[in-house]
Amino acid sequence: MLRTHTCGELRLADASKQVTLCGWVQKTRDKGGMVWIDLRDRYGVTQLIFEEGSTAAEVLEIAKGTGREFVLKASGEVVERYAKNDKIPTGEIEIKVSELEILNEAKTPPFTIENETDGGEELRMKYRYLDLRREEVREKLMLRHKMLQETRSYLSGQSFMEVETPVLIKSTPEGARDFIVPSRVNKGEFYALPQSPQTFKQLLMVSGFDRYFQIVKCFRDEDLRADRQPEFTQIDCEMSFVTREDILEIFEGLTRHLFKAVIDTEVGEFVHMQYDDAIKYYGSDKPDVRFDMKFVELNDLAQNKGFNVFDQAELVVGICAKGCADWTRKQVDALTDFVKRPQIGAKGLVYVKCNADGTFKSSVDKFYSQEDLKAWADKMGAEAGDLILVLSGEADKTRKQLCELRLHMGDLLNLKDPKDFKPLWVLDFPLLEWDEESERYHAMHHPFTSPKLDEIPMLDTEPGKVKANAYDLVINGVEIGGGSIRIHDKETQALMFKHLGFSDEEAREQFGFLMDAFEYGAPPHGGIAFGFDRLCSLFGGSDSIRDFIAFPKNTSARDVMIESPSQIASEQLVELGIDLRVD
Template sequence: MIYRTHNCEELRIEDIGKVVILSGWIQKLRDLGSLIFIDLRDYYGIIQLTVLKNKLQNTIANIEKEFLIRVHGEVKKRKSINYNLSTGKIEILISKLEILNHSAQLPFTIENKTDGNEENRMKYRYLDIRRAPIKNNLIFRHKISLEIRNFMSKNNFLEIETPILINSTSEGARNFVVPSRILPKKFYHLPQSPQLFKQLLMIGGIDKYFQIVKCFRDEDPRSDRQIEFTQIDCEMSFIEFDDILLFFEHFIKHLFKKMKNIELNTFKKMTYYDVLQIYGTNNPDLRIITKLLQNHIKYLKKDFIIGINIPNYFHLNNSQIEYILQYIKNYNNVIDNVLWIKYLKNKTFFFPKEKWKITLHNKILIQLIKYFELQPEDILFIICGKQNHIMKILPLIQKKIYHIVNINKCNIFKPLWIIDYPLFTWDIEKQKYTSFHHPFTSPKQKDIVLLLNNNITNNLNNILSQSYDLVINGVEIGSGSIRIHNQKLQKKIFQYLGLSNTDIESEFGFFIKSFQYGTPPHGGIAFGLDRLIAVMLGEIDNMKNVIPFPKNNYGQDIMTNSPSFLTAEKIKELHL
């Protein structure tokens, strides 16, 4: 049985006269009386079929959208060209049509712009994948995974799988647990990352490791976070801080060039403290720059002021600007004032209201130009109000602006390395210090002796780590550090975190023991593959669009009804 001689995308004008067999789903039906036009779709593309009713009346009487059919026919020149299709200059005149499988009534339209809401699309994800936007995202995901593997292999990285069923590790978030049937009352844990195992690989003499790996965190899901996610996990021996930043900057630049044909500039680098002081967040989006003003523009005396610079968006019309203003002013209980100005081509300012010229006199404008690095045709919004309220609604305001200017689809990418994070952070609920990143992060060299000698027990907030995060367009893409490779220091860090010797031995005994056998200096990084793809494709507002079978915002798979209850028999079998 031959289902097809060609796919629906490959036929062209030079194939006119060929007799072909095609199989696929019915995308559209147009009944013109004596003629029926069918858009046939398969994985590769769409082609138009022409059916003469009088020849195939019985067969075509009951066909509907998404019926799976096989057709025999001849390639003909199309009278009216469809320039939106690569096959738009031809059509297939059908001589035989068979229904391979029927389709029930669709829960939403299988179109690029579907009428399906997110819940329905997640429930019928297999239908959603038929839509070109989702299918193309998965193709992109496949291609970037290949590119990652090729790049890493060429740079002498070895891809090694690490265990999924492990013991519990202290990495910040909660672990998912898996009961053991054959070892009653004992549990495996699913890894939040392969952290310990990739460090053990370095101790094992593996010079460079990487893995595209599934990780699990039992935490509250968000639109940009899944409880089950994929990361590009990397580790290197005999490496220093700046070497890692340089290499992985090259890695990200390579991916953008290969996948998007975009040349990224040298990545900006800032300390964690400076980022917070200037932007008020540790994930700033440098495309539309949002900066704190009250401590930086000395002539502005309001309690709390935020400036939002929309670069090179002079083409925004007045109604769009008014829409942004109105959206911001909707929070009138926390906003004292909102004003905006345009920086013109001739390097003067346009004020929509004359009174703002008095408020923003020349000395302030000069400072604003320097502080925001304003360029001609930039638009600057200034928002005044109460700090805690503005910081709470600021993400909503930014998201609305991004939507109006459609910035996520503009192929503008602004990477930022953030360095010099604290090693510890104070947990108010637990009333103790916890690791800012994880407990295997090395402190700065100057602080190691102090930590080992117990000279800073009451001043841990001032200890900086050799860690780094990569943020692109306001999204944390990667995080890593130089690791501790000294046994005494690693035990001391655990103690500062409140772990007893018993706790250390129980949870990390095997790891601490491995340090006795010549542990090399090493460091690494992990990139969120889902987030990286979402940023590259402009899908960060809905990261689910780049994941084959995502969970919803409550951590549920509503297609398979997961998680689900266990039967009484299964509970008994697992000794629960």
Template sequence: MYRSHTCGELRQEHVGQEVTLAGWVHRRRDHGPLIFVDLRDRYGITQVVFDSQSPEVHAVAEEARSEFVLQVRGVVRSRPPEAHNPELATGDIEVTATSATVLNPARTTPLYIAKEGGEDEALRLKYRYLDLRRERMQRNMILRHRVIKFMRDFLDAEGFLEIETPILIKSTPEGARDYLVPSRVHPGSFYALPQSPQQLKQLLMVAGYDKYFQVARCFRDEDQRADRQPEFTQLDMEMSFVEQEDVISLIERLFTQLCAAVVPHKRVLTPFPRLSYAEAMERYGSDKPDLRYGLELINLSDLLTATPFNVFKGALEQGGQVKGLRLPGCGNYTRKQLDELIEMVRGSGGKGLAWAALPADGGDVRSSFAKLLAPGEMAAIIERMQAQPGDLLLIVADKASSVAAALDKLRRLFAERLNLADPDLLHFSWVLDFPLLDWNPDENRWDAVHHPFTAPHAEDQPLLASDPAKVRAQAYDLVLNGYEVGGGSIRIHRRDVQQRIFELLGISEETAQSQFGHMLEAFEYGAPPHGGIAPGIDRIVMLLADESTIREVMAFPKTQQAADLMTNAPSEVDERQLKELHITLR
């Protein structure tokens, strides 16, 4: 037996017992006759005392260094009152070693295990198996386990069945690039790794499994960001005979109860507020707004219809907008600071940024554009934006999408600078009624805003023929603290409607039959109305753990360049393997 107890288990009630521990040397303090070793495993740390009166045992401690793997037998003792360590769960006791064995020595590690921070992330990813020994990473992995276990238990109690779907599937044009897998036994043909089990879970609804879920691995060959990885995990769900309200109600109960169970120190506001897509874009410039703070965008367009200022005038004449953001207490920004904001807007595709600073003492307004306005326009802007002395007003004039992107970026930046977001508030919300389609001028066709299986609102279906841009989707995104953490919709379950959407997307009947014939045929065999959602587990755990990137809550993530620094993947393969797969590289 390697151990009778873990390193986080012993308490006062174990005093006097003989125990066996095994773990890693976390810290070692040599006081001559006495050597103190903090022995660590994933459950905690226990202080072990090696006394020179037991020479053989003391010799093991003299040899041991950080990250050596030790087995120790000894007797549990109470620590003297002055030596209690309130920072450790085991801080009231220690183990006096009676025997000890080095199970495995360790080289000096390339990163400190007992002390975190300071090293380059690339080093952490290269030696991820060492990084995972650290308290922060262990805490995140344990949190991730608890989140997934809660989800499984909750859905099981709700009557859901966990059903696995294939990893090797057919490649279909659904948005992001597929990862392709060549087939050895079918030369020239390829499988794809699933971007999601979307089609398969809809087919499970046709099969009669009316409550399905899966902790699903998904793969997308797209550019990486802090909240993206080439492979990720989602809670994939689908239900039959449901409407949008049924899905939303279930998810609100799931996450309200989950957060109370796994992060009880955080607050969740219920019911989750709901915004239409149009309202979210109008008020926040984003379809995933962080609602922990205000800083709403203010539309100034109607005040400036006759303005002589060419920047505002030109934007409005071309169908654009003039919108602003009021930043309390920032009226003392220097010209250098304001120039940095202007460059930030230009760097994200905007044409520029107009600003006005109201001095705290109530003096004249400093502004980049006030002299170019008609009489009364500056006063109207200040009144509309409810500006106070000491405030800074930032204004963008451009097409609606550019205005939204620029002001959303500024809103997030100043929320961070002004410390507006409560870190212990989990502000879930729903964004509803997305457009079903988005016009693609480059290819002269419509694109699906979510995916081609999303159902339009029933009352909007006639507009598919006359005005597709006005058709709203029965789609709903779950948003948390400025991140989209789940997307879902009521699905199309009739062949004629699905074929109509394919036509609008420029998918020919022949291509539709080739790519999606199995679904179209299935819809003819009694497909029930159905809908679902797929919350992203990585992003949710990231936010619950107060991390800024999903790499911190994944055991073995890739870099932002989709590389595995630990195993050096992706890598070249042997010529013989390529030959077997009938592949020639160019």
């Protein structure tokens, strides 16, 4: 090794040792007769000192000629630092350098490589290899590394076996868009990159591998957000001979283990909530339950009073903001402007202030008496000093709009403590959802999710009301993972394909291999997949998963560092049998 120690490990107990360090120049301070260099590697920073009269002239000259991000090898004695720095672990010592070698010079970087950098996100992504030198970025990737190790440790301890599944697979029509890979050997035919290893892990259950896991790359060609990337990582798991409750128990255990081992946090009860209740009371299938503000429906009290906006609405529903009755008109108008934004789409907002003297002041006083408003307050559990906020309209849209308002109020009132983790299992999702564009049902999760067994007959009569034996793990309003008990017999799977609009021929063409496998003794099985990148960002207190990926894509799905995607040579296209000419 070129070095004896790293730049983060030496302490006062190491004083008088002869050491060699290697690293990058974080900062140089030249005071003429004395030079200090902060030398950095991924373990920390150590100060080097060069002093005229005690440091060899040629060594001092080399030190004066170094610049930011030069790569150095420095040898010398560990000495106690005169002006100690309590902000870094090595702040009590410095290295009195006797030998210095420049291993490589460096251009001046396009931004400062410090936690408080002057580089914007796009610039830092272009020079990601430099951004990765910053301590706060390294810490995020170290957290990811620790999550990987602890996940493998826990699952291996629960008798799970890690098995790799193929990356070049067959394209299927369900779910998001596939990334397609042309085949040179089989011209005119294409592979797809997997959106998940779903069918392969089910085949592993047929094979008798009763507990499988894989930390796996998945790919979806879809629009991006802060919590989406075209390629992402899952903790993918499957188990045989289990019920839903077995799976929830095992993966509550994994979640608790990760919280304790990675960020030393104990999480409380994993609440169970029905999907229908999540939608009714929070307007979302991933509710943030760190704070209350449950929805309360007011149709029975608010309609047929002459206020046409409510009278013509399918749903009148509100939330109670505790202690906000003293908000100014300007503050309440800002809430109205918020819900009217195009991305939310409400036409207006009704408010009721519950005054300290027991009276009520509302934006609809013309239509509702004090007794009417008191009835609203009683139903909503509102007390003196509270503010009631009400939306109305088409049921589904109104719930989504009120969900956004509720989350916005949570932000305004500082109710979303990032260190308060509230895990929640959302259960019994609809099996199918109707798509207006294609005028047919689609699987809400995927085609292999088992319906509730006692509801299978309803597939022929009321398919939209059939529940799936499915579950999502939600923490602080973020969907962390989801899964289901799977269909494990050919007849039920064929019935499912039928209700998804597949002909027998289409089902055979797409999934014949799985149907065949079910005829050779498929065990009852189920599983779950965790969004590993989202889990890392949750643990790290960030809204963006890009911070926890070494080389992420931007919001246009581009890698601006390597300039990908890019065009390929015409010779390659010919070799692949692809003609991009437009007629």
